[in-house]
Amino acid sequence: MNISTHNSSSKTKKTLFCSVITNLTFWVLIAIIAGILLGHFSPENGVKMEVVGKTFVDIIKLFIGPIIFLTIVLGISGMGNLKKVGRIGVKALAYFEVISTIALAIGVGVAYFFQPGKIDKSGLTLQDASKYTNHAAENFSWLQFFFSNFTLQVLLAAIVCGILLNFYKKREQTILVLERFSKVVFTGLKYVMYLAPFGAFGGMAYTIGKFGLETLIPLGKLMLCVYLTMALFVFLILGSLLKYYKINILSILKYIKEELLLVLGTSSSEAALPSIMVKLEQMGCSKSVVGLVIPTGYSFNLDGTSIYLSMSVIFLAQLYDVHLSFFEILTVIGILMITSKGAAGVTGSGFIVLASTLTALHKIPVEGLAFLLGVDKFMSEARAITNLIGNTVATIIISKTERDFTELNLNPVSEE
Template sequence: MKRLFKNLTFWVLSAITLGVLLGHFAPEVALQKILDKPIKISLYLSEFEIKTTFSEFLSSIFISIVKVFICPIIFITIMLGIISMGDLKKVGKVGAKSLLYFEVVTTIALLIGIVVANIIRPGDGVVTSEIKGGDISKYTQSAEAFSWLKFLLDNATLQVLILAIFLGVLFSNYGERHKVVSFLQPISNKIFWALHKVMLFAPVGAFGGMAFTIAKYGVHTLLPLGKLMVTVYCTMAIFIFVVLYFILRMYKINLLKFLKYIREELLIVLGTSSSEAALPSLMEKLEKMGCSKSVVGLVVPAGYSFNLDGTTIYLSMSVLFLAQVFNVHLDLQQILTIIGILMITSKGAAGVTGSGFIVLASTLSAVKVIPVEGLALLLGVDRFMSEARAITNFIGNGVATIWLANNEGEFDREQMERVL
């Protein structure tokens, strides 16, 4: 029993359960305002927002604190990895191979979403008048204002990634680079020590996130769009347990054992609907599992911008869902156009606030055959589907790192056997 109470997984799972109960039976408590207006904090090139309601306050506080660790951990991990690796050709090779892997796997995810949506057709029979919409103006305006330059300037993770690679390459040519490693390693250890302390509050964040979701939207809001939700969840399960399973099987690694190894992080992502909430922990666990520091430092941060498998599936299925709802027939040429547009627009999803809707709005605007106003239908269930998106993105980046580490010979199999 004492061992159970010391298990973070137990506490996160309990917090999620309590959050559901509070949101369902006492929504007025979960949505009680404790701040007059949101508090915005700028730190490490990023802006964090502390929400006003009781439940959102708890969740946003936890996520914001974890986000503070993301940039320093990425910066130090990449620098240490590149300096320790020494071979700059290998660094470039890993980076290029990562981008190729991301494009291939996200394209597979995109095609799976389109095929399943065309077979099950979740939008058929949906009566739009039965579903309460919402204000989509902020999403369409953001979509119109979206640019790749803005994406790069707003994406702190990419900026830190580029800076760390530059400095890593610079110091790797330094004659006494071991002194740089000796200086950075203790700092890295202290940062991860502090992160472990913060992660003890993960149940608080998971409780707040789940309580808000249930209180705000309620389980009853799922019924009109239940078919879409079930289809999206099933499609993402197919992607994880078929596509990602075979990717790991190429190197004789068991996907289920890996999922069990990162179960605490998966529950945190589920409770907070944010894959960023567990990003630093994922990087640490991948290193402990046997992936080299350099591969982890390059692949995970880049993956959070360019390897969004769950988001890609959601976007492709949502576009076809809205086409089916409004009885818009898409011919082969239009479907291929949608695939091409989504292959580009989905890459910008991580760097934009309200990313799913903004990228979806920009895609619909580009296709010009599906009413953009249809986004209002998805507002009620987007929060529930964001959990599936975040978990799929999270697992996908973990699998990508393991695969690339094995492919580059930067994986310690004996260490993996001990950990798993």
Template sequence: MKKLARKLTFQVLTAIALGVLLGAFFPGVGAALKPVGETFIRLIKMLIGPIIFLTVVLGIGSMGSLKKVGRVGGKALLYFELITTFALLLGVAAANLVHPGAGIDTSAATGKAAETQKYAAQAAGMDWVAFFTHIVPESMVGAFAEGDVLQVLLVAVLFGLALTRMPEAVAQPLIATFDRLSHVLFGVLGMVMKLAPLGAFGGMAYTIGRYGLHTLLPLAKLMASVYLTMALFIFGVLGLVARYYRFSLWRLLGFIKEELLIVLGTSSSESALPRLIDKLTAYGCSRSVAGLVIPTGYSFNLDGTTIYLSMASIFLAQAFHIPLSLGQQLTIIGILMVTSKGAAGVTGSGFVVLASTLAATKTIPVEGMALLLGVDRFMSEARAITNIIGNAVAAVVVAKSENEFDEARNRWALAGHVPPESDVAADRPEHAVAVQESATSLPENEQAAKPRS
């Protein structure tokens, strides 16, 4: 029992259960714990920029080729577009089949219309040309100060490519220094992750205390439809992708179960971003591929958000008795293919993108979003979990297609012999470098020798 209590999975599960109980029986106390969950997310976000920068720079330094970097990025973007299109079509099909908006009382929307004004205002001001030009930061330091993942990624790619063009006498000392800094940052990440149960407890207690389980009843059909559709996407679409590329989706989910629970507790997929890169590297993906695919996917491969947006749009049309022709639904899908790419991996962004989509269609009233206010926080957990699973699968797919997936390390990791670097760096700093080296250079005949730990 003592060994079980030390496991992060058990601690986070216990914290989530306690958070639900506290929020349900003492809603005032639960709602007051919002800063606890937010502080944990801020601690994680503090590390995202530096970890992505060092991971990508070291990865490109090992690739040593602009052509290879472009190929990996191109494959990732093509995969993102194909998969999110499947997610959109699945969401629209499910909403048309189940009709979650039928029989909904829309009078509540008028009473909460003021609450949706801020989303409508943000949507009206969204400039998608500006979104893409915003990827280029005003200054290199500004990218880290703002914590913008895509800006940091751009700076890291440019820095890494420049490093490959430097003489070896200049490049090698820098790479060695960045490598040491990377170990230190993963040590910091390991220490922060020890607070994950506290963050999950605060986040769940706030959600239940602030919104209450009673808010779920009027829109239970919509919530059930969204959760079931996302489950179908994960185990249907992503399951088929995993089978085609010859890896087990169930084993992958088991390997990242701690990250999934943290996302469940905090309702933010960003809370698991740096740890996910670390976990997938231990799982068998090269650090360079994981470092490029995961951060990019957080803006361009939000499968859960995409499903929610498509279902919510059709739901509101049904609730307001607005019949949508096939052409109008295809128009909504086309708009969502663009607007969904602007959703960041943080809580609440899907609401802004939904407002922009409704404003663009000019068919469904934006005020109808008030119907979703009570349950959006609960559905954001499903969105975030689906997003992180989609990006984990994407990293494995791109790594396998580039022959950057170490099958031997994967077998050792699934057997528990190659822990993530952040775990070792936090518990036993003196062994962190040895574990990292063993994780990247396992013997071809894994029966002949075991990785160091």
């Protein structure tokens, strides 16, 4: 009996050890620590590691166009005939846009209030940003702004193609081809993200080597602000929406705790998609609403990603000491309202959309992404969890407004 218990305990420890060793977060953490140590004790060699972090960012940028195009096209065409979708689809999209905009605005507001990117009076200037700001301020033209931005052109093309695909006779075959291509692209992204520890090492070693340990202060402040903001959004905004329908947000979180743990472990809300759909139907939401809102929400209702993106843009502006006027802040929110829709629930996609947003903005150097790389992986869990909770609440709200919600049942049906 003791031998059996001992063997079981040994197997458990071995399994736990293996899961830690194969966890990407573990290696990113090791890489960050190594980068900090190299940058602090050997600044010259730390600065040389800039090319490692920059190369990783350049590789990520190659995925911007394909991922945004495929995500938007499949998200829109996946609704089926827009006329058939009707009221539920329009209501869901309106809800997504309103809540996502609130999330963006909250992110901007908190970032401006706490100023995580400011560590002294002048800010931390990683690179001379005047060539970006001065040029952008002169002879600004929306037409030139559009034609000079490949990202926005891809977004517009994707929206048009997604709508037209709904009326195409060979729609199903085309969607199958696009889905296969999408799997190939995301598989490529998955393997590229295995290089994240190298990128984190290079970015952190360069930053610490060139600017010292004090640069860790704004990164820590950014992480704290992101987690705090997402918690406030879940409990205040989403909690208030549920409270209107006499549902407690804590009871919902308890009901989907297994899905939340799965997302925490994988850093991807997509991992919990099948089980969350089943649980929402068991809870009382109608099958038709669940089938429309959840898949669509994974492209159009990413509240956690919206908060992270808006805070990160303001954070980088503060780091580069770039002043954004009220009009420019509205422009940032406007761009993010579009680009955030291209952030699928896959690890690394939020980083890609942030790169595309900075590229489209033409105000803040994209090289600043190397600075964020070190902590991006540790904020992806918060983004994914908030995205999952946001889509869960959206499904409940849409079902309630459609009066297509049976009696609330928060007792999961056990599988026999």
